[in-house]
Amino acid sequence: KSHNFKVHTFKGLNWCELCANFLWGFTAQGVKCEDCGFIAHSKCSDVVPNHCLPDLKKLRGVFGIDLTTLLNAHSSTLPFVVKKCVNEIEARGMDSEGIYRVSGFADEIEALKLAFDKDGEAADL
Structure with missing residues (x-):
């Protein structure tokens, strides 16, 4: 299943789970999957494998x-x-x-x- 990415403003420090680099900026630093919580840069989200495992929480x-x-x-x-x-x-x-x-x-x-x-x-x- 594909990830359900939405642009997200993070509070505190966060890193991309694909490339492991810091998410820079004050607002809309990256995207977050609404189903599993995977965090990535907007550009990285285009190449994230379609393997979304939803988190019950x-x-x-x-x-x-x-x-x-x-x-x-x-x-x-x-x-x-x-x-x-x-x-x-x-x-x-x-x-x-x-x-x-x-x-x-x-x-x-x-x-x-x-x-x-x-x-x-x-x-x-």
């Missing part, structure tokens, strides 16, 4: 994040939200008619999304 929430980024961060082929929801349905919802056919209430769906975004895999369903 840098991901904010679950929803609205690129699916491949989320799967790479969790080293998984199936989103943990899907696993957790299916496990909950199998544990306590198999006797409910239309469990996979009828949509849930919008406010309950939003509450689940907020729980997953806030607590991740530890979300209490």
Whole structure:
């Protein structure tokens, strides 16, 4: 997966992770990958290998994040939200008619999304 570089203003001293040279300037000294945190000069970012391994600590929430980024961060082929929801349905919802056919209430769906975004895999369903 390619890096998701954005121009960044760093506080304090920082070095390019590709060439190991200092990032000079007061503002917009270089770029930083929003997924894995890789720091580089703008020119160096053009030749950085496309091997972005997202850092779970840098991901904010679950929803609205690129699916491949989320799967790479969790080293998984199936989103943990899907696993957790299916496990909950199998544990306590198999006797409910239309469990996979009828949509849930919008406010309950939003509450689940907020729980997953806030607590991740530890979300209490």
